[in-house]
Amino acid sequence: MTPFAVETRGLTRRFGPTTAVRDLTLQIATGEVFGLLGPNGSGKTTTIRMLCGLLAPSAGAATVAGIEVTESPDRIKERIGYMSQKFGLYEDLTVAENMDFYGGIYGLADAGRSGRIAEVVAFLGLERRLPQLAGTLSGGWKQRLALACALMHEPALLFLDEPTAGVDPAARRSFWRTIHALARAGTTVIVTTHYMDEAAQCGRVAMMSQGHLIALGTPAEVAAQVGGQSLEDAFVILQERDELEANER
Amino acid sequence: MKRFWPMFRKEFIQMRRDRLTLGIMIGIPVIQLLMFGFAIQTDVRHIPTVVLDESRTPASRDVIQAFENTGSFRIVGHVDDRRALDAAIARGDAQAGIVVPTDYPRDLARGTTATVQVIVDASDPLSSTAALAAAAGVAQVRSLAILSAAAGRSQLPLEARVRPRYNPGLRSPNYIVPGLVGVILTITMVLVTAMAIVRERERGTLEQLIVTPITKTELMLGKIAPYVGVGMVQMTAVLVLGRFVFDVPLTGNVVLLYGVALVFVIASLSLGLLVSTLVRTQQQAMQASFFFVLPNILLSGFMFPRQAMPLVFQWLGALLPLTHFLKVLRGILLKGVGVTELWPEMLLLVLFAVGLIALAVRRFQKTLD
DSSP, X not given: OOSEEEEEEEEXXXXXXXXXEEEEEEEEETTOEXXXXXXXXXSHHXXXXXXXXXXXXXXXXXXXXXXXXXXXXXXXXXXEEEEOSSOOSOTTSBHHHHHHHHHHHTTOOHHHXXXXXXXXXXXXXXXXXXXXBGGGSOHHHHHHHHXXXXXXXXXXXXXXXXXXXXXXXXXXXXXXXXXXXXXXXXXXXXXXXXXXXXXXXXXXXEEEETTEEEEEEOHHHHHHHTTSOOHHHHHHHHHHHHHHHHHHO | OTTHHHHHHHHHHHHHHOHXXXXXXXXXXXXXXXXXXXXXXXXXXXXXXXXXXXXOSHHHHHHHHHHHHTSSEEEEEEOSSHHHHHHHHHHTSOSEEEEEOTTHHHHHHHTSOOOXXXXXXXXXXXXXXXXXXXXXXXXXXXXXXXXXXXXXXXXXXXXXXXXXXSOTXXXXXXXXXXXXXXXXXXXXXXXXXXXXXXXXXXXXXXXXXXXXXXXXXXXXXXXXXXXXXXXXXXXXXXXXXXXXXXXXXXXXXXXXXHHHHHHHHHHHHHHHHHHHHHOXXXXXXXHHHHHHHHHHHHHSSSSSOGGGSOHHHHHHHHTSHHHHHHHHHHIIIIIOOOHHHHHHHHHHHHHHHHHHHHHHHHHOOSSOO
16 A cells, blocks of 8 residues: 555546646655645646546546545545535535534434534534524635535545635634644645645645646745745746746647 | 435425425415316317307297207307308307308208208317317207107117216316326426536535535435425325315325325436436526426326327327326326226336436436536
């Protein structure tokens, strides 16, 4: 068994004539907070969706939690938590009902479920929101609820696709504290973002542009690649360089 | 199947919370029943009729009275010439015209064939057929009376004694109401689940749902289960109203009827799910469902007898679960028959239910492609 939480080899996904992800090879260690950076359309979401078994790869392979994605996607789904870019919970159910539903869907038996719900509620501070309809929550609370539902089954891996889009700065900060707490407890976190202050909080980052990898390493290493400038500068410079090369080809 | 119950609970809460849809699902059967039950009469009576009496004699008045006495014709006016009669029918003031010619009493007295002309507006085949049958009846009855008098007989040499079984009063509601149970269930059940998957897709909740270990079967069964209850409530509403408002009999085994209805409802819900896996938006789902409703009303035998259809359309009708469910409904409600007579239809309905749900599960993919 591979020691990595995630390992991809030449992972590729095409949508008709366009290639969303091209020949992506990387390894993510267990317990890492790994950031996937890149502008819109660079292939971050497609990559995450392939790793979660939501999209089939066109070529290449990937293992998640030691399981081949193309072989048994449903076994992977028991081990991972996922938060989609768009709020994907039921707005006509209350916070408590959403959590109870996802607890049930993740196969928690009635007895263990209420205990686990209480745990997650306390961890994320959702106590006072329980009877509220999810549709009436603010962006920050929606995001916490989505995280709560993704954590019901204590997943080994957590995939977060732009979790802080549309969330105010204070809520973002507290969200990242939560992520670090999860990582300390051994959860591998893979997160996409285009906020550079968030990227700086990741253990390692992968920068993507036009579907392929343009940089990989710790935030400091990536910044050093373009002469030790800030991560944001590095991001802009590397991306422009990549686009220039693409135009020349 | 441990994930079926959470799915069922969730669908049930959502259904209960969507008061408008729930109200419509229960309100539609009641409104449709009252509309169809009162409005649809397949036995046409009181056809508006104009009379042109050219002879104006006691004999002519007598024959006109005979037409009116059948109950099929309602005299709405007398005219003085053919042009006025044609005009009345053309305008739609009348749907039939009776012409008694000048020589009617003379021919009658002489013993040659006397003629009365009946003109019908056949652009409406149902009422014109009724008018033609009534007119032929009048002529036959009167001819017989004259002939037997001439032959010196007081009794007819032959008589056919017709006994209409199962619906002796030939009442339309007895035919329409059981059919309506099936039609209402088909329309609402298919529509409600046709929306089910696409709605989750459009709202973005499907992505979060299919990234969990829930199996396709658990998802599909959990989706349809709450609506099985709604279907049973609908059927009960129609049957109770049918019984007490339209006096439709409940002759047979009601428990058996509910059992078969359960199977039919599952088949209809599964068909809706199948539609839901084939379309991309709720609007498409709606259009596809309405597209499906029409053949159900026309080909299933709900209103038009299937025996009268060309063979191809009889086969097409046999592909609809409703066709078989209607036989069961009418069989149990009106004829009081049971499994012995209806097992082929019941077996077919079970096959439809199992086949459609399997197909829907197969079609559904737990990916976003």
